[in-house]
Amino acid sequence: MTARGWSWLALLATAGLAVAVGSRTLGGGLLSDDLLLDFFTDRTSEDLRADFSRAFADFARPWLDLGGALYRPMVSVSLAFDLACGGGDPAAFHRTNVALHGLVTLAVTAMCMLLAPRRKALAALIGGALVALHPLAIEPVAWIAARNSSLEIAGHAAAVLAFASWIRAPRTWKLAACGMAAAFALCSKESAVVLPVSLVAVDGLLRPGVPLRERWRAHAALTPLWLGYLGLRVALLGGIAASPGGEVTAQPFAAAWEKCVALVAPRLHESLALDLLPVALWTIVAAILVARARAALVIGLVWLLAHLAPSWSIGLHDGLSGGRLLYGALLPLAVMVSLAVAHSALPIVLVALAALGSYASAGQHAIDRYRAAWDELAHVAADLAMHAPDAAEERPLVVSAVAPTRPGLPPFNHNGWFTLGARPLQATRIPVFSAGYVTAPTPHAESLLHDRGPLCALLEQGCTVLAWSDDAQRFLARRRPQDLGELPPLAVTDGTPATCRFGTPVPADAVEVVTLRLRGATRSGRIEWLSAAGELPRELGGLDFSVEPGEDGAAIVPLDLSPCLGLLALATLGIPIDGFALRFEGEARLDAITAASRVPDLALEHRLDGASLSADAFFAALRAPRSQGGAVLRLVMQTSMGAVALPCEPGAPIRGIAAARDALAVLGAASRERGVLYWFDARTLPGRPGFARSAVDRFVLPR
Numbered sequence: 001m002t003a004r005g006w007s008w009l010a011l012l013a014t015a016g017l018a019v020a021v022g023s024r025t026l027g028g029g030l031l032s033d034d035l036l037l038d039f040f041t042d043r044t045s046e047d048l049r050a051d052f053s054r055a056f057a058d059f060a061r062p063w064l065d066l067g068g069a070l071y072r073p074m075v076s077v078s079l080a081f082d083l084a085c086g087g088g089d090p091a092a093f094h095r096t097n098v099a100l101h102g103l104v105t106l107a108v109t110a111m112c113m114l115l116a117p118r119r120k121a122l123a124a125l126i127g128g129a130l131v132a133l134h135p136l137a138i139e140p141v142a143w144i145a146a147r148n149s150s151l152e153i154a155g156h157a158a159a160v161l162a163f164a165s166w167i168r169a170p171r172t173w174k175l176a177a178c179g180m181a182a183a184f185a186l187c188s189k190e191s192a193v194v195l196p197v198s199l200v201a202v203d204g205l206l207r208p209g210v211p212l213r214e215r216w217r218a219h220a221a222l223t224p225l226w227l228g229y230l231g232l233r234v235a236l237l238g239g240i241a242a243s244p245g246g247e248v249t250a251q252p253f254a255a256a257w258e259k260c261v262a263l264v265a266p267r268l269h270e271s272l273a274l275d276l277l278p279v280a281l282w283t284i285v286a287a288i289l290v291a292r293a294r295a296a297l298v299i300g301l302v303w304l305l306a307h308l309a310p311s312w313s314i315g316l317h318d319g320l321s322g323g324r325l326l327y328g329a330l331l332p333l334a335v336m337v338s339l340a341v342a343h344s345a346l347p348i349v350l351v352a353l354a355a356l357g358s359y360a361s362a363g364q365h366a367i368d369r370y371r372a373a374w375d376e377l378a379h380v381a382a383d384l385a386m387h388a389p390d391a392a393e394e395r396p397l398v399v400s401a402v403a404p405t406r407p408g409l410p411p412f413n414h415n416g417w418f419t420l421g422a423r424p425l426q427a428t429r430i431p432v433f434s435a436g437y438v439t440a441p442t443p444h445a446e447s448l449l450h451d452r453g454p455l456c457a458l459l460e461q462g463c464t465v466l467a468w469s470d471d472a473q474r475f476l477a478r479r480r481p482q483d484l485g486e487l488p489p490l491a492v493t494d495g496t497p498a499t500c501r502f503g504t505p506v507p508a509d510a511v512e513v514v515t516l517r518l519r520g521a522t523r524s525g526r527i528e529w530l531s532a533a534g535e536l537p538r539e540l541g542g543l544d545f546s547v548e549p550g551e552d553g554a555a556i557v558p559l560d561l562s563p564c565l566g567l568l569a570l571a572t573l574g575i576p577i578d579g580f581a582l583r584f585e586g587e588a589r590l591d592a593i594t595a596a597s598r599v600p601d602l603a604l605e606h607r608l609d610g611a612s613l614s615a616d617a618f619f620a621a622l623r624a625p626r627s628q629g630g631a632v633l634r635l636v637m638q639t640s641m642g643a644v645a646l647p648c649e650p651g652a653p654i655r656g657i658a659a660a661r662d663a664l665a666v667l668g669a670a671s672r673e674r675g676v677l678y679w680f681d682a683r684t685l686p687g688r689p690g691f692a693r694s695a696v697d698r699f700v701l702p703r
Contacts, residue, residue, distance in 0.1 A: 006121035011109050014128030018105035021132055021360070022098035024367050025142045029090050029374035032412060033145035035419035037088075039064050040080040043703070048423045050084035052077075059187075062237055066666050069237045074155075074187040075148045088424030093144040100150040101141045105132045107157035108331055112338035114164045115205050119342050126352050127338030131330045135266050135362040139323035142370040148189040149324035155185030156192055156328060164202045167218065179225055186229045191310040191328060196226060198331070201303040205296055205335070252313035259308055262316055263329055266362055281355035284348050285340040292343040296336070303332040320366050377412070381425050383474050387466060388421075388430045390477075393675055394610075394698060395462040396431035396640065397421065400438050400455060400568075418640040418673070431673055433458075433640045435465070438565065444663035445643045447634075450539065452568040453693070454636055454643060456512060456599075457679050461696040467572045476572045478509070487511065487595045490579060499530065500593050501579035508570035508577045513596040516557040520588035522547050524687075527559060530578045531570055540566030545687035547588075554591070560684070560691040562599055602627065602680055602692035608699040610675075615664045618699055619656035624648040624680065629690025631682035637664055640673035648680070668701040675700050 030037075042049040055076040063070040078096065086092025109128030116123035131137065140150040159181035166174035178199075185192035196219070203215055233240050265278040289297035307329040316322040340348050384397070391397045399417045412420070419425065421432030435455060437445035448454060455465055459480040466475040487510065490500040514527065528542035535541060543564055549555045561567060570577060582590060603625045613621060627633045627650045635646045635654060644667065646660040656664070668674065680694040 003121070007113060007124070010113070010121045010125040010128065011106060013125060014109040014132050015102045015106045017129055017132035018102040019098055021137070021363055022094075022101050022141045024364070025370065026091060026094050026098065028094050028142060028370060029378050030425055031143055031145070031370065031373055031377060034090075034093075034143070035412075035422065035425055036064075036145070037079060037083060037093075037424060038419055038422035040076065040083055041423055046429065048083075048088045050080045052080050052084070055080035060236065067662065069233070069239055070190065071233060071237060072148055072188055072190075074151055074184060075189075078147065078151060079144075083424070090144070090424075093147075094142075097141050097144065097147055097150055100147070100154050101132075101137060103154050104150065104157050104327075107154070107161045108334050111157065111161045111164055111202075111331075112334055114161070114168060115202070115335055116338050116342040119345055122345060122349065123338035123341040126341045126349065126356075127334035129356050130334045130337055130352075130359070133356050133360045133363060134330055134333075135320055135359055135366050136262060136323040136326045136330065138363050138366040138370070139320060140327045142367060143324070146324040149191075149327045152185045152189035152192050153328045153331070155181045155183075155188060156195060156198065157331060159185060159195060160198050160202055160331070163199050164206060167203060167206050175221055179222060182222065182225055183229075186225075191307075193229075194306045194310065194328065196222075197303060197306040201299050201306075201332070204299045205339075208295060255315040256308060256312045258316050259312075259326055259329075262320065262323070263304075263326055263333065266320060275358070277351075277358040278355045281337070281348075281351050284351055285337050288340040288344045288348060289336065293339055296339050300332050300336040300339075303335075304329055307332065323366075377425075379473065380412075380468060380475075381420060384420050384430065384432070384466070385426060387464060387475060387477060388428075390464045390479075391421070391431045393431055393673075395464075396433045396673065396675075398433050398435050398455065398458050398463045398465045400435040400465050400467050431640075433463070433638060433673070433677075434642055435638075437643055442642055444667065445645065447645050448636075448643055450565050451563040452509075452565045453563045453681060453683075454638060455568055456509070456562045457636070457681070457693060457696055458638065458677070459509070461677065465568075465572070469573075476574075478568070478572050480509075487597060490593050490595060492590055492593060494590075497528075497581040497583040498590050499579065499581050500590075501530070502577075502595075505531075505576035505578050506595075508567045508575065510571075510597050511567070511577070511595050512560070512562045512599050514559045514561060514580065515594050515596070516555075516559065516582070516590060517592040518547060518549075518555045518557060518584075518588050519553055519591055520584070520586065521549065522584040522586040522588035525582060525584040525588070528581045528583070529567065529570070530581055531575050532578075533570060533573070533575050536566050536569075540564075540569060542566075543686055546685060547584075547687055556689075557687050558689050558691070559686060560599060562691075562693070563683075600692040602682055602694040604680065604694040604697060607697050610698050610700060612700045612702050614702060615656065615661050615668070618664075618676075619654045619661065622654040624650055624652055624654055625694060626651045627682035627690060627692065629684060629688060631684045631688075631690035631692070633680060633682050635678060635680055638677040639664070639667040640675075641667045650682075664701075674703065 040050055040055055042051040058073040058076040062068055063072045082092045082096050105128050108131045109124045112127035113120045113124035140146045159178045162174050162178035162181055166178060182195050185195060203218060230240055264282050265275055311325040314325060387397055399420060417434035417436050418432045421430030423429055436442055437448045441449055459465060465478040469476050487506060488503040490502055493499045524546050526542050526544050545557060545559055547555050547557055605623060605625060624633055633648045633650045635648050637644045644660055644663045648654060675698055677696050677698050679696045682690060682692045684690045
């Protein structure tokens with residue numbers, strides 16, 4: 001066979017490997033951020049139709065119009081196109097992801113062929129196979145939302161290939177192709193800013209002896225593109241730098257080291273020998289390049305570090321979850337292994353084949369985990385649909401405690417649980433609000449973490465609260481119990497602690513207020529709930545409070561239990577409470593204890609009753625109610641995506657601070673549901689009087 005024939009065989013073989021690796025994802029479903037495909041649906045129609053106007057609008061605004069510093073219009077266009085072609089079928093998105101991986105592999109194979117000084121077909125075959133089989137490529141292939149990395153690296157690799165071809169045989173069309181591919185990459189993900197480094201690295205590998213002045217001439221033609229991109233970011237986003245993505249670790253250098261280990265030898269096998277095979281490969285590669293091509297090794301390492309730089313402080317988490325952050329780093333790795341093959345074929349080829357087998361096995365293991373997560377999310381969505389009859393625009397389903405049950409591959413994104421009820425996951429849209437801020441830190445709702453108060457308000461509104469149970473493999477539904485009026489009396493048994501038991505157990509969320517009458521010198525205490533669940537964790541099982549004795553030595557201590565998340569957890573599990581245990585610091589005697597099922601009412605002087613208002617008009621239309629006892633007043637706004645809490649001055653007009661106004665705009669733009677539920681609550685320190693909550697009202701953000 002001729003050299004050209006071997007070259008074509010190498011190209012076809014590596015592209016075929018890439019498609020074969022991704023073929024097991026073609027029957028996959030949706031996962032986590034994939035549910036935000038609802039961003040690209042026509043929100044004026046109940047039918048599932050792509051809204052290309054929203055996608056193309058991203059060329060002139062921050063990505064998805066959610067603020068921040070992300071600029072990814074090509075991602076929007078590609079997702080909208082798949083949505084239109086496939087009618088919401090996940091298979092259409094997965095086919096595109098697999099095709100993109102094939103294109104990346106093809107471009108890298110061709111690039112290795114250009115850069116290898118000898119044994120071009122063999123060197124390109126090994127380099128391309130590395131990209132096709134490496135387990136870090138699985139996330140951009142299997143996870144639809146990780147397409148931003150696939151699109152960016154496809155454009156990146158095509159730009160580098162066109163530039164390398166232009167250096168070998170200058171033609172204007174090649175430089176134009178490089179510029180177009182680079183623009184495509186820059187419009188796909190911010191990490192494409194590494195492109196100038198990639199082009200310089202390829203130039204250094206192809207022309208090791210060319211003077212610096214002559215090199216700069218080759219790169220000057222692309223300078224307007226880089227400057228234009230920076231100018232566009234400043235004009236549209238207000239800055240150059242991208243906002244951090246993913247979870248930033250406390251030890252950036254440890255995170256960077258974690259990435260390097262994942263690149264070289266991701267530990268995914270039970271067999272240590274399989275995990276060590278890639279280590280042997282890279283040890284031999286380094287040794288060959290040190291002996292035969294030191295300059296190429298230095299250039300390759302610098303190129304590799306440049307790809308790690310944009311996310312150097314972000315950890316990978318559970319091995320390969322975060323592999324999209326390192327997908328581009330496979331380019332310099334492939335080049336280095338192909339150069340080693342070119343300089344010393346037989347020994348390294350044998351080790352490389354064994355290492356590639358290890359990578360392939362690890363990749364299939366990663367796909368197995370994705371398949372399990374897809375099945376899990378489909379099961380959750382089907383169970384949610386069973387509760388659809390309970391949902392209405394004024395009383396949406398409230399998903400409060402859906403947790404990532406598979407480490408590293410969360411089926412849900414706690415910021416976007418509301419999309420469990422959106423198309424294309426559901427056959428018909430279900431009004432769903434996310435109260436994920438109760439159990440997980442969520443932007444704009446930091447003060448509401450571990451606070452069941454908002455859920456009490458939503459239950460009062462008639463909403464159904466759903467919490468996923470791993471044990472039961474279904475949603476546990478909670479509705480507001482019927483008003484019990486006077487709760488059963490509590491019988492007190494003296495001792496340490498003092499115990500107070502109802503005549504009959506009551507639902508755990510039927511009690512929001514407990515009032516104590518004490519005598520003694522105690523200044524503080526703790527109330528804990530008694531139930532069949534036994535002792536709960538401290539943060540869930542009780543409440544610490546303070547005591548202010550009166551002049552006669554007696555103290556009336558009202559306790560607001562509405563924020564206590566443990567009571568909601570017990571109620572959701574169907575476990576009633578038998579009563580309470582009271583512990584005091586110092587001497588104290590409990591004279592009496594009463595329980596009530598509602599916190600006092602806070603007057604809502606003006607109702608909007610579903611009026612259509614912008615965020616600014618909403619703030620202008622309201623006046624805060626008055627509160628007593630030095631209580632801190634706040635306005636809580638619940639959107640489908642999450643909640644915003646705004647401190648208020650009692651009795652004064654509401655003036656939405658910029659951060660709250662912006663947060664409301666972002667949360668409102670993120671969902672098809674335009675209705676916003678809101679209420680006021682007054683909070684005091686535990687043990688102080690003055691807590692109260694208004695009725696829930698509603699307004700609608702205009703489109």
